[in-house]
Amino acid sequence: MTAGPIAIALTIAGSDSSGGAVIQADLKTFSAFGVYGASVITALTAQNTRGVVGVDPVAASFVGAQIDAVLSDLDVRAIKTGMLAAEAAFEALSAGRVQDELAAFPECFRKSWLYDELYTARNFKPLMSGNLYTGAMMVGIDQVLFRGRAPWTLTHRNADHETLRPKSECTPIVYPKPDGVLTFDRLSSVFVSNTNHEEDQPSHLRLRDPSIPVSVNLAVYDGPETRYCPAGVYEFVQEGGTARLQINAQNCVHCKTCDIKDPKQNIEWVVPEGGGGPNYPNM
Numbered sequence: 001m002t003a004g005p006i007a008i009a010l011t012i013a014g015s016d017s018s019g020g021a022v023i024q025a026d027l028k029t030f031s032a033f034g035v036y037g038a039s040v041i042t043a044l045t046a047q048n049t050r051g052v053v054g055v056d057p058v059a060a061s062f063v064g065a066q067i068d069a070v071l072s073d074l075d076v077r078a079i080k081t082g083m084l085a086a087e088a089a090f091e092a093l094s095a096g097r098v099q100d101e102l103a104a105f106p107e108c109f110r111k112s113w114l115y116d117e118l119y120t121a122r123n124f125k126p127l128m129s130g131n132l133y134t135g136a137m138m139v140g141i142d143q144v145l146f147r148g149r150a151p152w153t154l155t156h157r158n159a160d161h162e163t164l165r166p167k168s169e170c171t172p173i174v175y176p177k178p179d180g181v182l183t184f185d186r187l188s189s190v191f192v193s194n195t196n197h198e199e200d201q202p203s204h205l206r207l208r209d210p211s212i213p214v215s216v217n218l219a220v221y222d223g224p225e226t227r228y229c230p231a232g233v234y235e236f237v238q239e240g241g242t243a244r245l246q247i248n249a250q251n252c253v254h255c256k257t258c259d260i261k262d263p264k265q266n267i268e269w270v271v272p273e274g275g276g277g278p279n280y281p282n283m
């Protein structure tokens with residue numbers, strides 16, 4: 001059996017001198033999937049993990065020349081771009097604008113098919129947040145009768161983090177132990193996600209007030225971060241008779257639940273260094 005020709009994909013994006021994003025990250029991803037990567041650079045940046053020092057946009061005519069050169073020679077099967085945001089960024093960079101707001105991005109998004117799809121599904125979750133049967137009937141009306149174009153948009157009554165109830169109002173749930181067949185412990189699941197972060201970087205999970213995890217989260221809510229985090233990142237450890245929150249940031253799978261769910265909005269999720277995080281090579 002002979003192997004088929006290697007697939008070729010083209011990425012059209014800016015260059016990140018720190019290697020953590022855009023062209024450099026795309027080429028690494030292509031390589032991980034056994035895909036040959038070609039690239040068209042739309043802008044050069046001088047940046048590192050702390051910020052962008054400078055941006056030098058590539059002239060539109062030269063972007064076009066790069067695309068022509070690649071497509072006239074290579075059998076490109078797929079093209080990846082930063083899509084809507086990149087279009088807005090490219091427009092801004094071509095006009096010599098740097099470090100201002102990409103106001104064109106929301107407009108591009110509104111004109112895209114993505115906005116249409118999300119708009120028609122906007123009422124689903126608010127309708128299903130109450131009674132299951134009433135919700136299912138209303139979703140049917142919303143989706144079948146109005147085809148997602150009802151003249152109303154429902155919203156949630158509360159932000160998610162406001163709905164947590166104190167432990168005094170709840171009965172602990174005793175979950176069965178993972179059976180290793182259908183259910184697995186969290187750290188085994190983190191292992192298969194190939195999550196990796198550089199060990200010597202500052203934690204990308206920051207506490208606005210370091211005292212709140214013990215004084216509020218543990219005291220009032222019995223440490224919800226130890227339960228909602230799917231990767232077991234948060235642990236309360238005892239030191240000298242007092243509890244302390246330990247954050248195992250290297251296990252974080254970037255779901256951002258903690259950023260959304262923390263009852264006092266005390267956890268700030270920031271982008272980790274160098275493109276670290278989960279990596280699902282078979283997806």
Ligand code: SF4
Nearest residue numbers: 229252253255256258
């Ligand atoms: S982002 Fe998700 S995986 Fe990471 S620490 Fe927060 S809850 Fe855990």
